[in-house]
Amino acid sequence: MRVTVLDHPLVAHKLTVLRDRKTPSPIFRLLVEELVTLLAYEATREVRVEPVEVTTPVATTTGTALSTPRPLVVPILRAGLGMLEGMTRLIPTAEVGFLGMARHEKTLDIVTYAERLPDDLSGRQVYVLDPMLATGGTLVEAIKFLRKRGAAEITCLCLLAAPEGLAALEERLDDDDVHVVLASVDEKLDENAYIVPGLGDAGDRLYGIVD
Numbered sequence: 001m002r003v004t005v006l007d008h009p010l011v012a013h014k015l016t017v018l019r020d021r022k023t024p025s026p027i028f029r030l031l032v033e034e035l036v037t038l039l040a041y042e043a044t045r046e047v048r049v050e051p052v053e054v055t056t057p058v059a060t061t062t063g064t065a066l067s068t069p070r071p072l073v074v075p076i077l078r079a080g081l082g083m084l085e086g087m088t089r090l091i092p093t094a095e096v097g098f099l100g101m102a103r104h105e106k107t108l109d110i111v112t113y114a115e116r117l118p119d120d121l122s123g124r125q126v127y128v129l130d131p132m133l134a135t136g137g138t139l140v141e142a143i144k145f146l147r148k149r150g151a152a153e154i155t156c157l158c159l160l161a162a163p164e165g166l167a168a169l170e171e172r173l174d175d176d177d178v179h180v181v182l183a184s185v186d187e188k189l190d191e192n193a194y195i196v197p198g199l200g201d202a203g204d205r206l207y208g209i210v211d
């Protein structure tokens with residue numbers, strides 16, 4: 001597994017406002033989008049491209065185009081949906097599939113309650129969006145799901161991770177070559193498996209509280 005943590009003052013600034021408990025939902029959503037666009041710039045460094053001929057008003061030259069099939073972007077509902085706009089702003093022609101997953105508050109068991117993805121992901125480059133990597137349970141299940149469908153290269157974009165979650169990914173995915181791109185690795189998990197200092201419940205902060 002490869003881990004990239006963005007080291008940039010603008011990312012640090014936006015993340016600080018995002019963490020603030022007083023930041024209201026509309027600003028929170030905007031900041032998530034902005035942060036994701038910055039993460040996506042780094043996360044897509046190895047996006048597949050091919051040479052194309054382009055004719056400018058002056059001459060013909062060789063340029064670069066995204067290869068087909070396009071990358072597949074998979075937000076993990078709910079909170080990952082808040083990251084979709086920021087990602088597709090950078091790759092407007094990406095395909096988008098959905099995985100709905102929820103972590104049980106007490107047992108931390110993961111339930112996959114929705115899935116809308118191509119049946120065959122053989123050879124596809126996949127970008128998974130989920131703001132929080134806490135115990136890692138959700139991301140492990142999501143990655144295993146995508147691998148079973150044949151996904152080739154998997155890159156995960158998260159805002160925050162706990163060291164415990166990164167260790168769980170490393171252990172439970174063996175030598176799976178996943179790339180995780182993050183804005184911050186926080187200190188730890190608390191007794192309820194929330195990231196400390198974190199930003200609270202990302203889904204609730206984006207969309208309000210749903211029981």
Ligand SMILES: O=P(O)(O)OC[C@H]1O[C@H](OP(=O)(O)OP(=O)(O)O)[C@H](O)[C@@H]1O
Pocket residue numbers: 076077078079080101102103104108130131132133134135136137138139165193201202203204
């Ligand atoms: O690493 P883990 O311990 O699995 O926790 C992380 C998961 O928890 C949050 O989702 P949640 O289950 O709260 O669902 P929501 O997005 O609908 O709020 C978050 O968006 C991740 O998917």
Ligand SMILES: O=c1cc[nH]c(=O)[nH]1
Pocket residue numbers: 079132134193194195196198199200201202203
């Ligand atoms: O801190 C956390 C942990 C899991 N899910 C969240 O939304 N926040």
Ligand SMILES: [Mg+2]
Pocket residue numbers: 079201202203204
């Ligand atoms: Mg939640």
